[in-house]
Amino acid sequence: MGKRLRVVDVERCVDCLLCAFACARRFGGGGLAKSAIAVRSVGGMERGFVVVVCRACEDPPCLAVCPVEAIRNVEVGVRVDPERCIGCGMCVEACAIGAVQWDTAERKPVICVHCGLCAQFCPHGVLAHEEV
Amino acid sequence: MPGSLHRVLFVDLARHRSWVEHREDLFSERLGGAGVAIELLHEHCPEGCDPLAPENPIVLAVGPLTSLYPLASKTVAMFKSPHTGNLGESHCGGRSAMALRLAGYGAMVIVGRSPTPVYLSVDADGVRFRDARTLWGMSSSLTAGRVMLEREGGVGHRTVLRIGPAGENLVTYAGVTVETYRHFGRLGMGAVMGSKHLKGVVIAGNGDLPVADHGAYQKTYRDLYTRAVRSPAMRKYYELGTPENLGPLSAMGALPVRNLQATGYGEEPPLEGEALAREHLGRRLACSHCPTACIHLAALREPHPEAPYFYKTTFVSYDYEPLYALGTMLGVERPQDALHLLDAVEHLGLDAMSAGVVLAWATEAFERGLLDVEETGGLRPTWGDAGVFGAMLERIAHRASRLYTLLGEGVDAAAAEYGGIDYALSFGRLEMPGYHTGPGAHLTHLTGARHSHLDSAGYSLDQKDMKAGQSRSPEELARALLTEEAYRQVLSSLVICFFARGLYDADTCVACLSAAEKDRPWDELMALGEDILRRKFAFKTREGFDFDALRIPARALETPTPLGVGGDAAAGRVRGRTPACLRRAVFGDLRDSFPDNLGWGNPSNTRCAC
Numbered sequence: 189m190g191k192r193l194r195v196v197d198v199e200r201c202v203d204c205l206l207c208a209f210a211c212a213r214r215f216g217g218g219g220l221a222k223s224a225i226a227v228r229s230v231g232g233m234e235r236g237f238v239v240v241v242c243r244a245c246e247d248p249p250c251l252a253v254c255p256v257e258a259i260r261n262v263e264v265g266v267r268v269d270p271e272r273c274i275g276c277g278m279c280v281e282a283c284a285i286g287a288v289q290w291d292t293a294e295r296k297p298v299i300c301v302h303c304g305l306c307a308q309f310c311p312h313g314v315l316a317h318e319e320v
Numbered sequence: 321m322p323g324s325l326h327r328v329l330f331v332d333l334a335r336h337r338s339w340v341e342h343r344e345d346l347f348s349e350r351l352g353g354a355g356v357a358i359e360l361l362h363e364h365c366p367e368g369c370d371p372l373a374p375e376n377p378i379v380l381a382v383g384p385l386t387s388l389y390p391l392a393s394k395t396v397a398m399f400k401s402p403h404t405g406n407l408g409e410s411h412c413g414g415r416s417a418m419a420l421r422l423a424g425y426g427a428m429v430i431v432g433r434s435p436t437p438v439y440l441s442v443d444a445d446g447v448r449f450r451d452a453r454t455l456w457g458m459s460s461s462l463t464a465g466r467v468m469l470e471r472e473g474g475v476g477h478r479t480v481l482r483i484g485p486a487g488e489n490l491v492t493y494a495g496v497t498v499e500t501y502r503h504f505g506r507l508g509m510g511a512v513m514g515s516k517h518l519k520g521v522v523i524a525g526n527g528d529l530p531v532a533d534h535g536a537y538q539k540t541y542r543d544l545y546t547r548a549v550r551s552p553a554m555r556k557y558y559e560l561g562t563p564e565n566l567g568p569l570s571a572m573g574a575l576p577v578r579n580l581q582a583t584g585y586g587e588e589p590p591l592e593g594e595a596l597a598r599e600h601l602g603r604r605l606a607c608s609h610c611p612t613a614c615i616h617l618a619a620l621r622e623p624h625p626e627a628p629y630f631y632k633t634t635f636v637s638y639d640y641e642p643l644y645a646l647g648t649m650l651g652v653e654r655p656q657d658a659l660h661l662l663d664a665v666e667h668l669g670l671d672a673m674s675a676g677v678v679l680a681w682a683t684e685a686f687e688r689g690l691l692d693v694e695e696t697g698g699l700r701p702t703w704g705d706a707g708v709f710g711a712m713l714e715r716i717a718h719r720a721s722r723l724y725t726l727l728g729e730g731v732d733a734a735a736a737e738y739g740g741i742d743y744a745l746s747f748g749r750l751e752m753p754g755y756h757t758g759p760g761a762h763l764t765h766l767t768g769a770r771h772s773h774l775d776s777a778g779y780s781l782d783q784k785d786m787k788a789g790q791s792r793s794p795e796e797l798a799r800a801l802l803t804e805e806a807y808r809q810v811l812s813s814l815v816i817c818f819f820a821r822g823l824y825d826a827d828t829c830v831a832c833l834s835a836a837e838k839d840r841p842w843d844e845l846m847a848l849g850e851d852i853l854r855r856k857f858a859f860k861t862r863e864g865f866d867f868d869a870l871r872i873p874a875r876a877l878e879t880p881t882p883l884g885v886g887g888d889a890a891a892g893r894v895r896g897r898t899p900a901c902l903r904r905a906v907f908g909d910l911r912d913s914f915p916d917n918l919g920w921g922n923p924s925n926t927r928c929a930c
Contacts, residue, residue: 202613204606205418205477206390206545212528213538218388218836219422219528220477232466233500233605234617234635292526311549311611 189320190264192244193302200312201237203227207306207315214305224289224300239314242266242287242300250279250288250299264302264320273297323530325352325384325426328360331440331447333516334374334432338447340425347426352383353815354409355852357398358859360429361407367862371402371508372490372515374433381427382417383815384837388529389541390548391820392832393417393607396812401507402515403492403674403730404749406863407856409770410495410509413607413817414502419479422525432516439482439520441472444527452519456488460667461497464519474524477608482520483510484669486717490514491728493674493751494717497666501605501615501637505671506772507750536835544828549611553822557614561604562640563593566648572786572882574757574779576644578651578703579680579743580875583756590653591643600655602635607817614819620659636663644754645676650683651703664710668717674730675716677751679709681731685740695723695738742874747771756876757782758883759794763801766870769856774818776805786882802853809849 208223215222226240244265251259251266258272259279275295280288289298304317326344331337343356350356357379364377378399385392395416401408420428424444434449437456441448450471455464461484469480479498486494487510494510495503504510513519531537548554556564569575570589577583588595602619606612617635624630636659646665647658665672683701685691693700697715699708715724726734731744731751745752747765753773755761760778768775778801785791792800808818814833816824824832826842833840857865878885 202604202606202615203608204610204613205608206611209387209609213541215528216534216537217528217530218537220387220418220526221422221528234603236603293528309545312613 191302191304191317192264192320193241193300193304193307194316194318195239195241195314196316197312197314198237198239201227201239201314202312203229203233203237204311206309206311207239210306210309211300214303221291221293222298224287224298225306226286226289240285240287241306241315242302243285244302244320249282249284250297253278253282259297259299266299267301268297268299270294270296324424324527325382325421327425329425329428329442329447331428331430332432333430333434333438333449333518336434336438336449340446343427347384350852351810351813351848352386352426353381353394353396353813354398354809354856355813355848356383356427357381357396357409358852358855360427361398361400362855362859364429364431365400365859369400371400371405371408371512374516375431376400376512376515378430378509378512378516379427380416380420380430381815382421383426383813385814385816385832386417386421387609388531388537388836389609389832390545391610391612391817391823392815393610394812394815394817395420396815397496397504397509399507399509399512400863401492402490402511403508404771406748406865407769407860408507408509408512409856410504410506411774411812411815411818412496412498412502412504413610414499415477415479415608416481416498416502416523417815418608419477419523419525421529422477422527423523424525424527430516430518430521434517437517437519439468439518439522441474442521442523443474443476443525452517455519456517457485459485461485461487461669462500462667465497465500468520468522472522472524476524476526478522478524480520480522482669483513483518484667484717486669486728487511487514488519489717489719489728491670491717491719493671493678493728493730494669495671497669500666501617502607503671506673507770508671510669510671531836532838533835536831540831540835544823544832545611547823548820551823554612554820557612557819560593560597561614561616561638563591563596563616563638563643565593565640566643567592567594569755569757570648572757572783573880574755574761574782574882575648576745576752576754576756577648579649579677579684580745580752580756580879581684583879583881585648589648591647591655591658596638596643596655600638600659610817612819618655618659620656620663622656622660634663636666638662641754642672642676645673645751646679646709647676649676649680649754650706650709652706652709653704654706657704657706661706661709661713664713668713670713670717673753674751675713677745678716678727678731678734679712681734681740681744682712682727684743685734685738688740690738690740691723695721697721697724741871745873745875747872748870752873752876753779755779755782756879756881758785758881760785760797760801761881762872762876763797766872767798767801768805769853769860775808776801777808782881782883791883806846806849806853809852810845813848813852 570584600618735744748771764778
């Protein structure tokens with residue numbers, strides 16, 4: 189089986205966003221527009237953070253709601269076909285944990301591909317890339 | 321030039337208008353950050369303008385490495401300082417730099433005065449002017465910040481800058497709080513915002529940033545990251561944070577205590593980093609894109625003053641400088657008391673360092689009978705009494721009387737009215753930082769462009785000399801400080817956090833820039849650093865900066881440093897001397913280093929009596 193990204197110790201998250209920047213670098217450049225991972229505070233930074241990332245659902249709601257079958261299952265998680273995608277945003281609505289990010293400029297969803305690059309750049313052991 | 325760094329967002333608060341100017345010239349010549357900000361200040365700050373007049377601009381600038389590399393996490397602010405009447409410059413992290421750059425701007429210039437209080441909501445689409453009348457007068461800057469964030473909602477990564485009562489009431493050292501725990505602290509940017517009726521600025525950004533060379537970018541990034549997380553240079557910021565410095569400074573006799581009447585404690589100093597972490601550390605945070613997470617939050621549990629079984633737990637960010645200023649400098653030794661005062665300045669929106677030094681002066685002046693209870697409004701400041709200090713901070717922020725109004729303008733203003741100038745601890749009208757290490761520190765505070773210990777880090781040179789058992793001539797010292805200050809202009813133009821100066825050496829800076837943008841040899845960067853410093857002094861001179869008018873507080877010269885009295889380790893040549901003598905030492909070197917001089921006059925005309 190493949191590897192899946194997991195949030196293993198969220199108490200050590202310091203909101204540095206190195207994971208999100210690493211994710212965006214998959215496409216070569218910097219910034220955050222194409223990052224599939226999000227970090228949010230839990231009602232104020234002093235209360236800690238949640239790291240929102242695709243859980244690689246067995247029965248993914250994002251795939252189920254896509255009206256044009258632009259999202260397909262792969263070994264771990266899903267893949268988006270940007271050619272087919274019409275940018276309706278239903279997948280974003282369907283994900284209960286908000287793990288489908290949105291590229292505003294391209295008007296396309298950004299979904300984690302479980303490559304594990306973010307875990308390599310997490311300095312505090314919050315993320316792990318584990319065998320499924 | 322790739323990307324959007326050259327886009328400068330202008331905001332005119334008087335007319336509620338905003339526009340973008342494309343300044344490829346500026347960013348291509350001056351990099352970004354401090355290099356760009358000083359040019360925008362020259363362009364938009366009218367000569368001799370009142371710092372609290374609508375014309376005084378607030379400039380924010382980020383740089384070519386912002387949001388591309390780890391620890392390139394700071395925003396540079398420039399304005400004319402209402403506290404010193406001269407160059408105002410302050411750096412802040414949090415999410416500010418990331419949000420500004422990812423919103424698609426390299427800089428922002430805010431001018432004018434809004435007819436009524438507003439806050440700004442900024443994103444890639446531009447600026448919206450939001451009514452802030454309901455937020456004006458709120459007792460806490462933190463509440464105002466939370467309201468602005470909640471109201472804006474929105475997508476992307478957000479930063480929120482705002483002022484508290486001190487800024488609204490034009491206390492000249494009012495700061496700007498960012499993300500609750502970071503600050504544009506020094507030199508009164510909060511008062512400039514207050515004078516503009518600008519309560520806050522929310523910036524949301526989520527863009528991407530193209531780079532010149534993808535392969536080189538990935539490699540440079542990975543190398544830098546690996547060094548950043550392994551480097552011993554970052555460890556002290558990583559574990560205990562800056563309070564780690566307190567113990568060693570106390571042990572060497574360089575920690576200002578009770579208005580610099582003493583310089584350390586015995587075996588176990590109060591407010592020391594290890595004990596604070598053990599007893600109070602509640603959480604750690606990082607600025608965006610920084611693996612170090614130097615932001616340390618204490619969990620402060622306090623009982624309700626009257627109602628039994630009611631408690632509140634507050635998270636208070638602590639660092640060395642606020643602990644020195646509101647702790648040891650005031651004889652406040654219980655961590656809970658010091659944290660309580662740190663929390664108070666956060667709510668009020670005061671610069672912790674100036675506030676602490678001001679209270680230290682007031683306490684000594686009260687002790688010596690220069691102030692009485694009539695002037696203090698019934699309060700009796702004594703060393704260690706945090707309750708009284710808290711009440712005084714509140715009155716300073718609200719300019720409650722003649723005394724508190726003057727205390728809200730700094731120790732120079734207060735001493736000019738009441739006396740006690742010999743122990744009014746400021747350099748260039750800015751209250752001193754927590755380093756009494758020797759002549760290097762004093763020279764940095766006097767000659768640094770913003771009179772900050774971070775300008776040229778003389779405190780660090782002093783400590784190196786101490787360890788090596790060596791001394792420098794005044795000329796050698798001046799040369800070392802100037803070289804350091806010029807190098808730091810490169811860092812603050814890229815813009816790199818100064819805590820990462822150990823990582824961003826010449827080769828690293830060149831490699832990062834080359835992958836991101838274009839090749840620039842180090843010689844060129846250093847020459848630019850020197851020129852940026854020159855441009856800062858051109859502004860200072862234009863606004864009346866006069867080396868002869870600088871004052872070294874008598875207390876600072878009389879109280880022994882680890883390197884002797886009055887900095888006599890500089891080959892014994894600086895002992896007890898006047899600023900005129902220091903001027904000769906410093907300027908002599910400047911003339912060599914900076915061919916078209918900084919306009920400080922001809923050193924050969926300076927006569928020194930010592």
